Amino acid sequence: MIEASEVSFPRQTKPYLLRLRLIELLRKLGLLPVADELRRWLTVVKHRKRDKAFAALCPNEVFPPTRSCVGTIGGRGYESYYEDGERSVKVLLELMAGHTELKDARVLEWGCGPARLVRHLARLGKDFGMEVFATDYDDATIQWCKSAIPGVTFARNGLDPPLPFPDGFFDVIFSSSVFTHLSEAMHYAWLKENLRVVKPAGLVIFTTAGDSLKHRLLPAEVPLYEAGELVVRTVPLEGAPRYNAFHSPAFVRQKLLPSVPDADLIQHETDLPLAGIQDVWVVRKHQTPSGVDPEGTNP
Numbered sequence: 374m375i376e377a378s379e380v381s382f383p384r385q386t387k388p389y390l391l392r393l394r395l396i397e398l399l400r401k402l403g404l405l406p407v408a409d410e411l412r413r414w415l416t417v418v419k420h421r422k423r424d425k426a427f428a429a430l431c432p433n434e435v436f437p438p439t440r441s442c443v444g445t446i447g448g449r450g451y452e453s454y455y456e457d458g459e460r461s462v463k464v465l466l467e468l469m470a471g472h473t474e475l476k477d478a479r480v481l482e483w484g485c486g487p488a489r490l491v492r493h494l495a496r497l498g499k500d501f502g503m504e505v506f507a508t509d510y511d512d513a514t515i516q517w518c519k520s521a522i523p524g525v526t527f528a529r530n531g532l533d534p535p536l537p538f539p540d541g542f543f544d545v546i547f548s549s550s551v552f553t554h555l556s557e558a559m560h561y562a563w564l565k566e567n568l569r570v571v572k573p574a575g576l577v578i579f580t581t582a583g584d585s586l587k588h589r590l591l592p593a594e595v596p597l598y599e600a601g602e603l604v605v606r607t608v609p610l611e612g613a614p615r616y617n618a619f620h621s622p623a624f625v626r627q628k629l630l631p632s633v634p635d636a637d638l639i640q641h642e643t644d645l646p647l648a649g650i651q652d653v654w655v656v657r658k659h660q661t662p663s664g665v666d667p668e669g670t671n672p
């Protein structure tokens with residue numbers, strides 16, 4: 374059975390708000406990339422010994438450069454990268470099994486990063502004869518994945534659609550914390566593209582930064598969020614870790630999902646440990662396109 378996350382939703386304390394304000398000040402001054410690079414470097418130094426020890430415990434696994442783990446979910450070194458990733462994939466498999474046949478399924482992870490999830494999906498999916506694919510827009514990440522992770526077909530996509538696959542190619546496409554780094558226009562374009570590459574009745578599973586991450590909103594952003602709008606914090610490069618989108622469930626239900634009339638929402642979870650404490654959405658593509666009458670019975 375899928376278990377609810379044991380992570381309790383953080384609250385916004387004064388020191389936390391101060392930290393958010395400092396980040397926003399750095400963003401305005403254009404100093405955020407420098408501060409992030411410094412943070413990455415400090416994390417690498419801090420985790421060096423523990424990462425070495427953890428990697429020695431898994432001699433058959435290849436780990437990405439620690440600095441590329443810092444931008445992913447958790448971002449606390451190899452142990453969280455590996456173990457949270459494995460736990461999340463077990464949750465994902467159970468979620469998928471509730472709605473589709475896993476046997477021989479063709480599955481794509483869009484926005485795979487340094488394979489935190491897909492490396493486990495390749496291994497655990499073998500039991501079902503699953504065929505696993507993964508893409509990201511970051512060329513260095515995809516090059517590393519290709520060289521290090523067996524059992525997955527990796528490809529690069531652009532920041533904008535399309536994906537390099539034909540219509541109806543996959544049974545399931547999932548993304549973990551990818552919409553959280555995109556503009557509103559890109560949400561509509563990518564959800565449509567996700568649906569293009571799944572088969573009729575196929576699944577699109579994605580995560581969003583919903584109510585459980587509301588504490589990260591600045592006071593000035595809260596009214597927009599509460600009004601059901603997407604809150605987007607930009608840095609020059611869309612798709613980057615600091616380009617952050619926050620999704621009130623009202624935005625997803627009232628704006629994003631209605632933009633794809635050929636699909637239905639079939640599950641929304643707010644406490645599944647799949648992408649940290651993000652919301653999880655499961656959408657099913659219609660068996661036949663809207664407006665097409667398969668029986669030819671409509672007048």
Ligand SMILES: C[S@@+](CC[C@H](N)C(=O)[O-])C[C@H]1O[C@@H](n2cnc3c(N)ncnc32)[C@H](O)[C@@H]1O
Binds near residue numbers: 486612
């Ligand atoms: C927070 S990381 C999540 C990585 C991975 N899904 C995970 O859960 O560990 C966000 C990922 O989305 C990727 N990304 C951002 N925009 C993208 C786009 N338009 N197409 C594909 N990948 C994208 C980034 O390169 C990054 O690897």
